[in-house]
Amino acid sequence: MCVGDILGMCLGPIATCAKYLCGALGLGLLFTAGAVGIDLMADWPIILIILASILALIWCIMAYCGALTERDDEPQYLAKQFELICETQEIVRQYEVRHNYASELADGCIQISNTIIGMFFTQLIYALILLILFLLSTIWFIPVGTKAGFIVGLFFGFASITIIAWTAYTFAGRSICKVITTAIQNKWELYDFMYTVGFGVVLMCIASIYFIFLILFFLFKSLQGLSNDNKPQDKLQLMGICCCGYALGIIVCAFIYRESTSILGRSIFNAIDGLIKCDRNLSFNNPYISSPTKLLYVISNIISTQIVNLLDTAICIAVLTVGGFVIFSNSEEVAKENITWKSLLAPTLYFCVNVFCAVIVQTMKSMIWDNEVVRFTKMNIRQQVLITHLMTLFIFFFMPMVTILKQFSLKGIEAPETLAKEDITIRKITYCCILGQLSNLVLLSIGEWMTSHGCQPVRNLALSSSERILTQSFNYATFLSASGQIIIVLTLGIIATAAHALAGYAGILAAAAGFLINVLIIIPLYYIGSISQDGAKLCAASHVTQVVSERFTKMAWAARNYMIYLKITNAGSAILLALTFLGGALYLFKVDNNPLIDFNGIFGILFGIGLAFLIKGMTVGSVISISRIFDLNIYESGIAAEIAKRNNLTLSRFFESKHLLAIIWVYIITITDTILLFIFAYFFGKRGSPGFLLGHTVIILFLMCYSIINGTAMKQSRYYNEVDDKLSKRGNIYQSCVQGDMLATVVEESTAIPLIVYLLYNIILVTCAYPYFGGEGDLFVEKEAETKFF
Numbered sequence: 001m002c003v004g005d006i007l008g009m010c011l012g013p014i015a016t017c018a019k020y021l022c023g024a025l026g027l028g029l030l031f032t033a034g035a036v037g038i039d040l041m042a043d044w045p046i047i048l049i050i051l052a053s054i055l056a057l058i059w060c061i062m063a064y065c066g067a068l069t070e071r072d073d074e075p076q077y078l079a080k081q082f083e084l085i086c087e088t089q090e091i092v093r094q095y096e097v098r099h100n101y102a103s104e105l106a107d108g109c110i111q112i113s114n115t116i117i118g119m120f121f122t123q124l125i126y127a128l129i130l131l132i133l134f135l136l137s138t139i140w141f142i143p144v145g146t147k148a149g150f151i152v153g154l155f156f157g158f159a160s161i162t163i164i165a166w167t168a169y170t171f172a173g174r175s176i177c178k179v180i181t182t183a184i185q186n187k188w189e190l191y192d193f194m195y196t197v198g199f200g201v202v203l204m205c206i207a208s209i210y211f212i213f214l215i216l217f218f219l220f221k222s223l224q225g226l227s228n229d230n231k232p233q234d235k236l237q238l239m240g241i242c243c244c245g246y247a248l249g250i251i252v253c254a255f256i257y258r259e260s261t262s263i264l265g266r267s268i269f270n271a272i273d274g275l276i277k278c279d280r281n282l283s284f285n286n287p288y289i290s291s292p293t294k295l296l297y298v299i300s301n302i303i304s305t306q307i308v309n310l311l312d313t314a315i316c317i318a319v320l321t322v323g324g325f326v327i328f329s330n331s332e333e334v335a336k337e338n339i340t341w342k343s344l345l346a347p348t349l350y351f352c353v354n355v356f357c358a359v360i361v362q363t364m365k366s367m368i369w370d371n372e373v374v375r376f377t378k379m380n381i382r383q384q385v386l387i388t389h390l391m392t393l394f395i396f397f398f399m400p401m402v403t404i405l406k407q408f409s410l411k412g413i414e415a416p417e418t419l420a421k422e423d424i425t426i427r428k429i430t431y432c433c434i435l436g437q438l439s440n441l442v443l444l445s446i447g448e449w450m451t452s453h454g455c456q457p458v459r460n461l462a463l464s465s466s467e468r469i470l471t472q473s474f475n476y477a478t479f480l481s482a483s484g485q486i487i488i489v490l491t492l493g494i495i496a497t498a499a500h501a502l503a504g505y506a507g508i509l510a511a512a513a514g515f516l517i518n519v520l521i522i523i524p525l526y527y528i529g530s531i532s533q534d535g536a537k538l539c540a541a542s543h544v545t546q547v548v549s550e551r552f553t554k555m556a557w558a559a560r561n562y563m564i565y566l567k568i569t570n571a572g573s574a575i576l577l578a579l580t581f582l583g584g585a586l587y588l589f590k591v592d593n594n595p596l597i598d599f600n601g602i603f604g605i606l607f608g609i610g611l612a613f614l615i616k617g618m619t620v621g622s623v624i625s626i627s628r629i630f631d632l633n634i635y636e637s638g639i640a641a642e643i644a645k646r647n648n649l650t651l652s653r654f655f656e657s658k659h660l661l662a663i664i665w666v667y668i669i670t671i672t673d674t675i676l677l678f679i680f681a682y683f684f685g686k687r688g689s690p691g692f693l694l695g696h697t698v699i700i701l702f703l704m705c706y707s708i709i710n711g712t713a714m715k716q717s718r719y720y721n722e723v724d725d726k727l728s729k730r731g732n733i734y735q736s737c738v739q740g741d742m743l744a745t746v747v748e749e750s751t752a753i754p755l756i757v758y759l760l761y762n763i764i765l766v767t768c769a770y771p772y773f774g775g776e777g778d779l780f781v782e783k784e785a786e787t788k789f790f
Helices: 003-025 030-035 044-067 074-083 088-095 101-141 147-183 187-224 232-275 291-328 346-362 373-403 426-451 456-466 470-516 519-542 546-562 564-589 599-628 640-647 652-723 725-730 734-751 753-768
Strands: 407-410 421-425
Touching (some): 044 147, 044 187, 101 147, 101 232, 101 652, 147 187, 147 291, 187 232, 187 291, 187 373, 187 546, 232 291, 232 652, 232 753, 291 470, 346 373, 373 546, 426 470, 426 564, 470 652, 519 546, 519 564, 546 564, 564 652, 599 652
Antiparallel strands (some): 407 421
């Protein structure tokens, strides 16, 4: 093969995408589409993906230019704006210390913005290094014939998640500079700003994942034509493994972008709450708490809520996109489909249609008007959820009819008959999609009620923590988490069982699509709660006027209850996707779907459970170790000159070294997990791997459900105490602070959220390296007796 052939093979997919792009832009002009050789009837799925990606990209750019652009005189402009709302004279009289809080607030916002955006560029290098290490250590176990495609997929995944991470960090950094000035106007402008930021970020996720994956799709299609030795179903199966490289590229880099950020944010939160435990005035109205401490407190909240949960969503969307190739490659009918393989792209097409629906829904984001901020926020968030569920219900009634074959089967290639699923129809896929969507709505309602500060058990938890009754607080938290855990687990179990009974593992994939699809509206609603509580912390730190401060506090009071929507959606969809890839692995392993065949399967289940707890323990240990070494000068002296000197300190002293330490911890956890996984496969092979996949998925489901309910309830209890004036006047909120933030932050974020990333990483890695994991193994394998010659 000459150099020209290689260049042509690489540039061909890009030229193909350019052709479809021209056709998509000229969709209204049939002559334009025909001129570039596009059949609008046959190629509509490709055009739909491109149109949705373009719309998402344009909307994200408009959101940034309209709300987050940086001015040339940014520091001076912010200082002038903040002078209108900072109560400087009152503070001077109270503490007899002259302090320019407007200037400090402007400088602090810029420092926060620069620090958050600077994190991305530091992580970019380490993400690329980790990806190369992963490639060098695992490429030997990938099936022959897919290595080149797997490598290409890894780096395409790296490009996709890098764009998403850059968007997340940039929007998070810039939004903190703009949110307080926006709140000066009115509550509608504040609500619209936060919603717009969240909507722009999630649309960039869609544009980055789908457009880059489309180029990869054309590349793999062109590579299939180089060899005609394999049957269509064999080619499709190999293509599915290559596409898994794309998902793994996203997940491996997300270990750095997402997990190191999460560890660092929780460590800072713990360190600050631990160091100021002797002062009960935790709203930061005390001017003797240093400026770096206040800024780190806000940064920790931003990076451990906004960025972390957004990247989890991006990972789930990417895995859902790849899941169609893994499952439908086991269908002979789909392999023979020759019209741009609509069935393989079905989950992607559902999301693309929902992009247009989401744009319509967001125009009604403040349809219900109320002068009271809490009611205004609560009612509009609820109507957004209901409207988007109604729209996606129509999508699932219509889209399967034009994307899925009328009837097909899942048999695999030389797989056991017990895995075969016959007579899968459009109607069954539609039922599975609707089942996943409705179950999502039910779980969101239950999760919101069980962790809301309007729920009586949560109020009891808040009252007991304010009175320093620790044992009773833990009892209430345990009651709530155990009750919520069993409801979520049983609901997801019923969904998976019903979907599998209807359409096999294709049904579970359809249920996952239904469970995840409304995330396009859930993320903007999550951003309302996250940004409003960040603004409330900044207002408390810099003595902003009561009108603006209460606007943030009341909006956060209402919106915080609905932040659990995104966490439940991410966790539930990750479990359903893991079960989908479990089915794909069983087809590749060519083994029965019962993991309890012998002792190897039982040990595999126990190993999967043990590995999940090991990851949990190492993650919590990393938070503890980093938080213990923080050296913060919390309190200022009463001398004005000393205060001014202290407030001029930058964050680099406290931040950069801890950031590097968090990245090192991620390397340690990831490498340990990978090594243990391959050691297990070497000894137990296909006899133990299915059991491992099942045990790992089930125990992580329990851990995530328990932790999300537990941590969210404790956080809400603290917020209930902080807002309640009577409790604050008694000065007994210290115990609530320590329990509601130090404990809840570690419990919720460390054990629930990271396990999503490691779960999908382990499941997809086992699927991609199926020749190694599906081998015979060397332990507990009966060998034939040797023939001896005398």
